[in-house]
Every structure is written in structure tokens, then in C-alpha cells.
Amino acid sequence: MELELRTRRLEMRRWRDTDLPALAELFAEPAFNWHPYRRRRTPDEAEQFLHHLREHWSTYGFGRRAVCDQTTGELLGYCGLTVPQWPPRDDALEYGIRLGKSSQGRGLGSEAGAAVLAEAFRCSGSLTVVATVEADNIASRRMTARLGFLETDELPHPGHGTMHVIAELQRGEP
Numbered sequence: 254m255e256l257e258l259r260t261r262r263l264e265m266r267r268w269r270d271t272d273l274p275a276l277a278e279l280f281a282e283p284a285f286n287w288h289p290y291r292r293r294r295t296p297d298e299a300e301q302f303l304h305h306l307r308e309h310w311s312t313y314g315f316g317r318r319a320v321c322d323q324t325t326g327e328l329l330g331y332c333g334l335t336v337p338q339w340p341p342r343d344d345a346l347e348y349g350i351r352l353g354k355s356s357q358g359r360g361l362g363s364e365a366g367a368a369v370l371a372e373a374f375r376c377s378g379s380l381t382v383v384a385t386v387e388a389d390n391i392a393s394r395r396m397t398a399r400l401g402f403l404e405t406d407e408l409p410h411p412g413h414g415t416m417h418v419i420a421e422l423q424r425g426e427p
Contacts, residue, residue, distance in 0.1 A: 258318065262323055263364060264320075265320050266321065272319055273300060276303055280299040281293050281294075313336060315333070315335075316335055317331045329355075330356060331351055332349070332351075340385075345381040346382050348422070362396050384420045389416075398420075403422070407419070
């Protein structure tokens with residue numbers, strides 16, 4: 254997969270050490286982490302998360318990218334694909350996105366998601382992508398539906414105790 258993706262308004266790239274202060278600011282936004290944590294997250298949690306993101310890239314050659322405003326360079330959040338942790342799937346990748354409050358309601362999530370998914374299907378040909386969305390997160394459920402995901406199941410998340418909808422997007426060989 255490409256290291257960088259560009260859309261009309263966004264640059265999506267691998268993470269840098271210099272992203273930590275902006276990531277910590279996003280983690281401090283209550284809305285950024287409401288689903289599923291129900292709280293702000295600490296600078297230490299932001300640092301651990303950044304380490305995890307970079308480790309995933311090193312191990313698998315893909316992962317969640319930093320989503321930045323193409324004009325200003327401001328870190329807006331993240332978007333990308335990872336190896337699913339829950340529910341475990343050998344036959345799929347997991348889609349994830351999270352944008353800060355200032356980026357919401359402008360179509361940036363759909364723009365980032367469409368670019369990430371198009372690249373994944375272009376590189377793979379045949380692939381299943383899953384998204385796990387907290388059941389009461391209506392905005393995220395609408396966005397995954399706009400991207401073409403179909404809800405297939407609803408399960409309690411073992412780590413958070415909340416109900417999560419499992420949605421799938423499949424593309425076969427062209």
C-alpha cells in the first residue's frame with residue numbers, strides 16, 4: 254500500500270514523532286474518545302497509541318494513517334486498516350476512523366474512508382473489510398453505510414461492555 258494518500262482536501266500519511274502533541278490534543282477532546290471510552294484520554298495514552306500505530310505499520314506494512322488538512326497540515330485524526338483484534342477475523346481487515354470535532358460534519362470522514370478503501374481494493378482485488386461501531390454511534394453507522402458497509406451482527410464488546418455493530422464490505426476480484 255502507498256505510504257501517502259491525497260484527496261481533494263486531505264493528506265493521509267504515516268505517523269511521525271512530531272505528531273504526538275497534536276494527537277494528545279485530540280485525545281483531550283471528550284468527543285474524540287466518547288465512543289467507546291466515555292472520557293478524555295491522557296497524553297500517556299496518546300503516546301502509547303502512537304507507538305502502537307507505528308508498530309502496526311512496521312509489522313504489517315499498512316495501518317491507520319494520520320489524516321491532515323492538505324492546506325494547513327493540521328492533524329485532524331486518523332483513518333486506515335488494521336488487523337482485527339475483536340472480533341478476530343483471519344479473512345478480513347478492520348476499518349477505523351476517528352476525526353476531531355472541528356473536522357466533523359464536513360464530509361471529511363467519508364472522503365478519507367473512500368480513499369483508504371479504494372486503495373485497499375486496488376492493491377488486493379479480493380478483500381473483506383469489517384468495521385466495528387458502537388451501536389449508539391449513529392453518525393459512524395451512517396458513515397459506514399455511505400461507504401458501502403452492510404451491518405451483519407451486533408455483539409457486546411468484551412473490553413468496553415457496550416454493544417457494537419459489526420459491518421462488512423466485500424469486494425471480489427475485478
